[in-house]
Amino acid sequence: MSKVPLTVRGAEKLRAELNELKGVARPQVIKAIAEAREHGDLKENAEYHAAREQQGFIEGRIKDIEGKLSHAQIIDVTKVHADGRVIFGATVDVYEEESDEEHTFQIVGDDEADIKEGLISVSSPMSRALVGKSEGDVAVVDTPNGPRHMEILSVRYV
Structure with missing residues (x-):
């Protein structure tokens, strides 16, 4: 599998979520399953089934994050010499002519986009x-509503 670009901040967020899942959520759900088992018959025990379902979600998310981190190419934009050009990780201030508005965007990996x-x-x-x-x-960005023209006001590598 090829490497997937990820910003330093994006990698830190994924690691924090992974630590939270492994250190807090996983032990809580294991405890909930143990408590539900003590209530007896597992066939009709809604608490047990809900806890097992939650455990499945947690384990799936842990595997997903570990996979993303193992295939990540973490790029520290502060250490890249881009000579003022827009690159992965750059923060860009633009002026959109059609709407007469200014916007700020940072270019990030697919999993970080928001x-x-x-x-x-x-x-x-x-x-x-x-x-x-x-x-x-x-x-010029081609959109379903027609082209959008964006003048680049500034490029920062933060």
Whole structure:
């Protein structure tokens, strides 16, 4: 399997979630299963079945996070010399001509993307239009509603 880009912050968030699942959630659900077993007949014990289902979700998420981290290529954008160009991990301030608004985006890995937080996936059409451009350039993003023109106001590597 190929490496998947991930920012340092994204890797830290995944590691924190993994530690929480392994150190807190997993022991809690194991305790809940043990307590439910003490109540007797497991066939009709809703608490037992709910705890086992929760255990399945936790174990699945642990495996998912471990897989993502094992295939991650963690990129520290503060140590990359990009000469003012938009690259993976860069934070970009843009002016959108069509809406007459300014936006700030950070280009992140697919698993980190959250448009409400201003985190856009490196594989999104917007990222593909921005990557490689510099301050002052205009990126054109093709959308279902027509092209969007975004002038790059600044590029930061935070």
